[in-house]
Amino acid sequence: MMRIERTIKYEGDRVRGFGKEIMSVPGCELLQSCIQCGTCSGTCPLSIYMDFPPRQVMALVRADFKNEVLRSRTVWLCASCYACTVECPRQIRITDIMYALKQRAIQEGVYPKRFPIPVLAKEFFEMVRRHGRISEMLLVARLFLKTNWFAAMGSWRLGLGLITTGRFSVRQEHIRRPAELGAMLAAAGKGNGKAKEMP
Amino acid sequence: MKDALKYSYFPGCSLKGLGRSYEQSLLPVMRRLGVELVELDDWNCCGATAYMSVDEAQACVLAARNLAIAEKTGPRDLVTPCSACYLVLNKTKHNMADFPEINQTVQHALKSADLTYSGKVPVRHPLDVLINDVGLDVIKEKVVRPLKGLKVAPYYGCQIVRPYATFDDAWNPTTMDRLLTTLGAEVVPYPLKTKCCGGSLTGTVPEAGLRLTYILLKEAVRRGADVIATVCPLCQFNLDGYHDQIDRRWGPARIPTVYFTQLMGLAFGMTPEELGLKSNFVSMKPLPAESTTV
Numbered sequence: 001m002m003r004i005e006r007t008i009k010y011e012g013d014r015v016r017g018f019g020k021e022i023m024s025v026p027g028c029e030l031l032q033s034c035i036q037c038g039t040c041s042g043t044c045p046l047s048i049y050m051d052f053p054p055r056q057v058m059a060l061v062r063a064d065f066k067n068e069v070l071r072s073r074t075v076w077l078c079a080s081c082y083a084c085t086v087e088c089p090r091q092i093r094i095t096d097i098m099y100a101l102k103q104r105a106i107q108e109g110v111y112p113k114r115f116p117i118p119v120l121a122k123e124f125f126e127m128v129r130r131h132g133r134i135s136e137m138l139l140v141a142r143l144f145l146k147t148n149w150f151a152a153m154g155s156w157r158l159g160l161g162l163i164t165t166g167r168f169s170v171r172q173e174h175i176r177r178p179a180e181l182g183a184m185l186a187a188a189g190k191g192n193g194k195a196k197e198m199p
Numbered sequence: 200m201k202d203a204l205k206y207s208y209f210p211g212c213s214l215k216g217l218g219r220s221y222e223q224s225l226l227p228v229m230r231r232l233g234v235e236l237v238e239l240d241d242w243n244c245c246g247a248t249a250y251m252s253v254d255e256a257q258a259c260v261l262a263a264r265n266l267a268i269a270e271k272t273g274p275r276d277l278v279t280p281c282s283a284c285y286l287v288l289n290k291t292k293h294n295m296a297d298f299p300e301i302n303q304t305v306q307h308a309l310k311s312a313d314l315t316y317s318g319k320v321p322v323r324h325p326l327d328v329l330i331n332d333v334g335l336d337v338i339k340e341k342v343v344r345p346l347k348g349l350k351v352a353p354y355y356g357c358q359i360v361r362p363y364a365t366f367d368d369a370w371n372p373t374t375m376d377r378l379l380t381t382l383g384a385e386v387v388p389y390p391l392k393t394k395c396c397g398g399s400l401t402g403t404v405p406e407a408g409l410r411l412t413y414i415l416l417k418e419a420v421r422r423g424a425d426v427i428a429t430v431c432p433l434c435q436f437n438l439d440g441y442h443d444q445i446d447r448r449w450g451p452a453r454i455p456t457v458y459f460t461q462l463m464g465l466a467f468g469m470t471p472e473e474l475g476l477k478s479n480f481v482s483m484k485p486l487p488a489e490s491t492t493v
Contacts (some may be wrong), residue, residue: 025255027293032476046400080251080398106253116403122251125254135212167478176241183312187308188305189304
């Protein structure tokens with residue numbers, strides 16, 4: 001049977017204070033001056049794939065529609081090219097707002113679980129925290145294990161190509177003083193200075 | 200030209216991994232121009248876009264450790280060739296200067312390792328150093344094999360000009376165009392020069408990411424380019440590594456993508472092997488024979 005869903009948002013769907021919280025993150029203050037011109041959506045090379053294009057995300061955040069925004073694919077499709085940020089006539093740092101939303105979605109464990117992008121971000125985070133450096137091949141291997149190992153089969157040509165061009169390496173790179181880095185990261189605490197536990 | 204050009208050098212993970220031919224070409228080319236790049240002691244990953252997606256405070260600390268080590272090393276500018284590293288290190292520097300709460304968190308964390316960062320060390324891109332410190336006239340003197348007849352699409356990508364257009368224009372950067380012209384190459388008009396290549400989406404969401412890559416390749420072919428010149432290891436990998444999948448989805452758009460430093464090396468008389476050009480998926484055709492006799 002066809003599943004139908006209400007598409008209009010009600011007052012009751014709002015999570016009061018969410019917009020203010022995001023606007024209090026350093027760099028995200030100017031969101032309140034958004035004029036909804038849509039330049040960001042027009043500039044964004046990925047907006048055609050988004051459930052909410054950037055202009056709508058700006059409106060939803062400001063109007064406290066927390067659940068809709070944090071569960072969306074949009075923030076994860078942002079490739080961080082900063083086109084919207086340099087084009088915005090109100091100098092809103094839209095890319096940084098997307099980052100603030102990604103961080104919140106991960107902190108609250110509401111990101112799309114099998115969507116590879118947040119999984120990649122978390123695996124990347126762990127590898128750097130432990131070793132201080134990224135080994136690209138190992139990172140890709142972990143991503144495939146966590147999301148869709150079947151997709152890895154489809155990339156065999158790419159893997160073979162990397163072997164024949166001498167670029168395939170599974171050695172874990174690391175810094176000399178990982179303990180020093182670990183202590184520093186621990187001293188930083190979590191989040192934007194507003195401590196929140198990771199799930 | 201100043202007599203001794205010495206910089207701290209932050210390679211980043213990619214230049215030791217998939218993008219090692221960038222380093223392989225950058226270092227000897229710089230050496231020939233009298234530029235000394237001293238690798239930063241015990242540098243760590245800049246965090247790229249992924250770390251910033253998980254935790255902002257830690258992302259700033261991660262990048263700031265490198266800035267602090269650079270400051271401790273001496274009063275030298277920090278040069279970093281990877282676009283993601285360039286952006287993240289610059290962004291952290293700006294964040295620390297603009298937001299006292301971030302600065303406080305980072306300084307507190309740095310102190311645990313007896314480090315500090317006052318914001319003095321500028322973070323610079325090799326293109327900036329080549330154009331503004333070395334100078335095109337000096338580069339021209341080193342050209343022994345002009346890239347005559349080679350049509351190049353100059354591709355800058357996103358993050359070296361956005362959001363901080365420090366040494367070039369955010370909409371129409373020209374530093375690489377001028378450099379390539381100095382090498383004797385013909386620069387074709389390439390309006391997509393700062394469009395996003397898809398970043399890590401090529402691997403995670405190929406239907407979206409690879410389409411961006413395809414558009415860049417197709418346009419370079421349409422403009423009659425022989426080769427695309429890039430400044431970023433992720434752009435190079437995306438534009439070079441996925442031709443099989445792109446062929447299957449949208450049809451062929453085969454064109455080699457090389458680092459601008461590899462083209463400099465060729466013009467300086469180095470061999471494709473020395474410059475790591477053999478590790479590309481789509482190989483570059485040998486330079487037109489007549490250019491050897493010029």
